[in-house]
Amino acid sequence: MIRYTLRRLVAVVGVLIAVAAVTFTIFYVLPSDPAAAACGKSCSTERLEAIRAHMGLDEPVWRQFWDFVSGIFTGRTMGSGRYTLHCHFPCLGYSYENSEAVWDLLVDRLPVSASLALGAAVLWLVLGLSAGVVAALRKDTLVDRALMVGAVGAASLPVYFTSMMLIYGLIRVAGLLPYPRYVSFADDPAHWASNLLLPWLALALLYAAMYARQSRSSMIETMAEPYIRTARAKGLPRRTVVVKHGLRAGMTPLLTLFGMDLGGLLAGAVITESLFGLPGIGRLFYGALTTGDQPVILGVTLLAATFIVVANLAVDLLYAVVDPRVRL
């Protein structure tokens, strides 16, 4: 188990470096000149050269990449002379826009995105799994049909559509909820939840629909297994059979899905956060896109990749705990 974990951790670092390399190559090799963008319209040649040198853009690409990667582990000093900046560990560079350290920007915004993602995940797991299991246990009844028709429909709605409908229905017309405004959990948990409820719903609906479909088919398959029949035949109450024997095996395949979705949730957050005006990483990313702030784009991409590989690793390790057949 420990050896396996260590081996996987090494692989994770390898994958992240590869992701960084590809991202770096694309953004820095493509014909765009961040120095000129930072310098503005009326820009003298010397000033442009100074900015280039400060950004490290006068170095060869491999050198820039090496500086970038080693900066993550050891911190680095950028520029020279009057423009010297020390970027502390873990250094992801400085934003072109407001000269803040990218790492600090990310850390600053992380609580908002994490609140959004985790709340939505809890909501969609509860909604999706219960709908899926109920539909599976009442297979081919009216309840099953209604739930599945609803799930197919909900799975076809894009996040921004759901968001707009919720904003229109619950805020404008019914006036039930306030327009979301992020409140830190530490400050006021009740307000934190009531403000995030709408974004949670908007983000969770699509996933809940997908999980309902998946968990239904997985549960139906499990309930047809011989060991379930054995459990029933030896006289266990139906409840015990479903909960103890059925759910555990039926829900395990969804773990993989959950890991991938949770890791990829940052992308969904880009749309949700900008629609609901939440100051999270998604909106930071969107802002960086419009201004061409490459260090921030690179930083968010790396962070998102980290989430994905770490979530996948966590799921693989969890499998060993949940599924007794898996030996690492």
Add this chain to the structure above:
Amino acid sequence: MSSPAPEPLAPEAAPLSTASGRPGQLVRRELRRRGSVKISLVIIGLFLVMAAAAPLLSALGGWSPDAFDKSAVDPYLGGTPLGPLGGISADHWLGVEPVTGRDLFARVVHGAQVSLLIALTATAIVVVTGTAAGIAAGYFGGRTDALLSRLMDLTMSFPSLIFMIAMMSVAKDVNRILLMTAVIGLFGWPGVARVVRGQTLSLKHREYVDAARVGGSGPWRILTRDVLPGVAGPVIAYTTLIIPGMIATEAALSYLGVGVRPPTPSWGQMIAESVSFYDTDPMYFVIPSACLFLTVLAFTLLGDALRDVLDPRGSRA
């Protein structure tokens, strides 16, 4: 969607296993029994015709997608469309865009062209590369498999949507439609490749494949004649099920403003523009959203049915 009553078995109907000849007929009969297949095929057909005949249809409606019609909007009300339901009239069949007065029917139809062209081409790229990689990895095994599997893992570790957004926003002077197709296609292939690899592994040592090998068939012939038909079923089902995701991805990119550039319309972009008018002109929001919803729904229903028929054991596990 009520399921049709099961047809009474005609006395001459043979048992399924030996049923009349070719497997294609069997599949078609199974599909025809499902009501959802008919509905989804009609919707998909409708949108495909719409996309293919876009210039013709908009000419029929009398408006080009980029023509402004100031007479259809009210300049004193911030350019809200005149008339009920977002300006639906004999002149503008689905109403007009606020402020500019561009014809929504023409824009939706041309949007279908862009959205479906990108989604379907990206799907084709994904399926062809994924199948090729999956068959190669499964059949040849060894180093080929190790290399391709690593590549799949790596591609799947990319935050694909974030990466797509970033790539689309950095690239400036290129053909947007081409770039978008390539970028969307780039990240989808590992899914198909995994399905195909698994299926190939299970087929590779079947008796009939061994027989072909003993009979002197070369690897190319075995792959195309014996293995490829065996993986076709799951691949077709999987393909139909990833199309909705492709359409949604295209829409999301266009929605975020990194997709096709205006004035070329696409559904996602139209929805993004309509968001700021949702209060004054809800129809502007509803029309492209409904198109997107219906297309995604139809492909999902069709994919479900195809999977049930072609790949009942679910080779994706």
